[in-house]
Amino acid sequence: MTAGSETRRVQLHSDVALAARVVPTHYPLETFIAVNPLAGLEGMPFEQALQRAADLYGIGGTLGEQAFRGLYRDGRISDGDLDRVLAQRYPNLADAPDLHLGRDVRPLELL
Known part of the structure; x- marks a missing residue:
């Protein structure tokens, strides 16, 4: 394994670990929330977590x-x-x- 491929492997492992912490599991449900969409962002103030989720997922955290x-x-x-x-x-x-x-x-x- 070359140094470059080892670096990419370490970076990929880090990216996957971060995604596993931040990206909640979503199911194709239409009428209720099965999983907290802000899972992984609980350490942030609510408004900041909503903004971060909007940036990450391209979604709004509240109704318009x-x-x-x-x-x-x-x-x-x-x-x-x-x-x-x-x-x-x-x-x-x-x-x-x-x-x-x-x-x-x-x-x-x-x-």
Whole structure:
């Protein structure tokens, strides 16, 4: 075995080991997730793992804006759902005083 072929073999082994850690097993399922698509990226913050998965696999980690708007329009996402999530994400705004903009507006409504 030449030094060049040994180097390629070591590199291939390294690439396969990395792929085995990062690339989850996917099955042709259409209605539920059988395997975490972010498997191998659990050590990253969620948003960073989504971006890395998008870079690696060419996929989106969340629904697009139009899909969310459709779910809201269909009643699957309610105003209460949005209020709870925004209050959780921006806890300081939940107790902030209303703004007077021709009518009283809660700060969370502006989001």
